[in-house]
Amino acid sequence: MRTDIVEAGEFPDLAERYNVYAVPKIVINDTVEFVGAQPEPHFMRYVAQAAGVQEAPPADE
Amino acid sequence: MPFLQEHDAAFVRTRFAQELRGDVTLEFFAPVTGGLALPGQDGEIAEYVRQILAEVAALSPKIRLNVHSLMADPEAAKAFGIARTPVTAVIGAQDYGVRFYGMPAGYEFATLLDLMIAVSQGSTAIAPHTREFLTRLSQDIHVQVFVTPT
Numbered sequence: 463m464r465t466d467i468v469e470a471g472e473f474p475d476l477a478e479r480y481n482v483y484a485v486p487k488i489v490i491n492d493t494v495e496f497v498g499a500q501p502e503p504h505f506m507r508y509v510a511q512a513a514g515v516q517e518a519p520p521a522d523e
Numbered sequence: 524m525p526f527l528q529e530h531d532a533a534f535v536r537t538r539f540a541q542e543l544r545g546d547v548t549l550e551f552f553a554p555v556t557g558g559l560a561l562p563g564q565d566g567e568i569a570e571y572v573r574q575i576l577a578e579v580a581a582l583s584p585k586i587r588l589n590v591h592s593l594m595a596d597p598e599a600a601k602a603f604g605i606a607r608t609p610v611t612a613v614i615g616a617q618d619y620g621v622r623f624y625g626m627p628a629g630y631e632f633a634t635l636l637d638l639m640i641a642v643s644q645g646s647t648a649i650a651p652h653t654r655e656f657l658t659r660l661s662q663d664i665h666v667q668v669f670v671t672p673t
Contacts, residue, residue, distance in 0.1 A: 463620055463657065463660075463663075463664045463665075463666070464604070464620040464622075464663075464664070464665045464666070465619075465620055465621050465622070465665075465666045465667075465668065466622045466623075466624055466665075466666070466667045466668070467621075467622070467623045467624065467631070467634065467638075467668050467670060468624040468625065468667055468668065468669050468670070469624060469625025469626055469631065469670060469671065469672065470669045470670065470671055471625075471671055471672075472568060472609075472624070472625035472626065473607065473624060473625065476667075476669075477669060480667070480669065482669045485669055485670050485671050486668055486669060486670050487668075487669040488666065488667070488668050488669075489666075489667040489669070490664065490665065490666050490667075491662075491663075491664060491665050492665070502649060502650060502653055503653075506653055506656055506657075509656075509657070509660075509664060509666075510656075512662075512664065513660055513662040513664060514662065515660070515662070517656075518656065519650070519652040519653050519655070519656045520652065
């Protein structure tokens with residue numbers, strides 16, 4: 463797992479490529495994206511979606 | 524003029540003393556060569572980032588700052604998977620794959636501190652079943668988080 467934190471104003475080419483109009487914007491594997499802080503189980507559902515797997519941790523916490 | 528006011532530096536120094544466990548290495552890559560900043564805004568931002576990191580590194584004996592030039596040190600850039608600058612790889616007992624592209628100022632300064640403490644402790648506050656889920660994933664996951672300083 464790799465994590466890049468990108469200051470959008472300093473990398474306008476990336477901000478444009480990923481259509482960053484609001485922050486924080488999260489892009490996973492170039493395919494799945496969302497804006498704003500999300501509860502951990504929601505974040506993991508996006509990760510599962512990007513990884514192409516069905517299961518994700520339960521959202522009961 | 525320093526980035527950190529004295530009372531901010533004192534606060535960070537205390538936090539590091541209380542929360543850092545293992546050593547932290549900041550591997551900073553700048554678009555410079557031979558100690559000369561390239562003209563233009565990019566070189567100025569990179570130099571400012573280097574100053575911020577140097578001030579932070581001075582606040583704990585557990586922090587080391589290595590400054591690289593992308594052009595002069597292509598081997599290190601390859602080892603850390605660096606293609607753009609300025610960037611800081613935040614490394615603990617191992618490389619957890621975290622890179623900070625650009626200037627860690629404003630709210631993002633707190634992000635840098637949290638990152639350093641997390642890699643130093645080698646753990647985070649994520650839930651056990653989240654950790655288990657991520658451990659089981661065989662796919663490569665690349666998360667990009669776009670931020671602004673304010």
